[in-house]
Amino acid sequence: MNRFSLFLGLLLGLRVEKARATVLFEEANVGSNKVGVVVNPVRLNSLGEFGTPQFVANKLILAEKRKESTKDAEVIGVAKRPGQGGLQVYEFEYKVDSTRGGMKRILSVAFVASKRLYLLNIAHSDKPESPLDAHTRAMLEEILHSFDSAPST
Template sequence: MATDYEKVKLPLILESYVDEREGFTLLIPTQWSKIEKAGATALFEDPQSKGNNVGVVVNPVRISSLSEFGTVDIVADKLLQAEKKKPSTNDVQLIKVNERLAHGGAPLYQLEYKLDSSRGVKRILSAVTVASKKLYILNVAYADTMEKPLQPDTASILEKIVNSFDVL
């Protein structure tokens, strides 16, 4: 049985994380642990709730710009269609999309959606860009259920994480 101390959810405090080898930077929660997972370049997990995480995947690609793949709306549509095809997905709803420039002027797309799957309901915030013929994908996943909805202060911190993501 959890003690009262263990039940207290500490506010998320962010610190800078830089991966010079793969060429990206972002803010991560100081309390979260870096874990190893196949396919993830970097993955940080909430020790109090294993489903909450921040992950980055970097893969080589043939295109030199994300705009060669499509607009932010096209990328969002393809992402949601891919999520819908997964057997574990019950529902997926796009919340918002945004486009900004990464370091060096590369287009960077930001997407936010709600995913209802067999593993629970989560809010997913993503940032995607292509630089130096590498595809960079940041995913921030956080529980967002009817019983425990995502609180505005936590949502604001998750947005800070996504907004901090950049290539070097």
């Protein structure tokens, strides 16, 4: 069992349906803790054709800020790393204060393979009264760093 499957098992398998999400899981009793994957066709051969990691992060934050429920959004970190088979992988960390769930920490990883955009989003509650603990953060980062290959077509 890979780390991603292990994490989904920890979420007790609560799969939910959401428009535009290829797959989305929520933690039982904590609907703001989610992990989801979106796969969409694109005209790009690599994420670099769209822009730098910072450019993409800025676009993500703008999209978050346009949501009616968002009170504030802020980029915390941006990285670029190689993935399997030479894929160009971008990682993002940002926080969002929302009327739907309060403060959340979002960890995202994105890459393009075979003209498809693969995006993994992990959202976890990060409220001042119950901040994201070090053990959970380490597990989420391990999952984030393991998402770097697409299924063969």
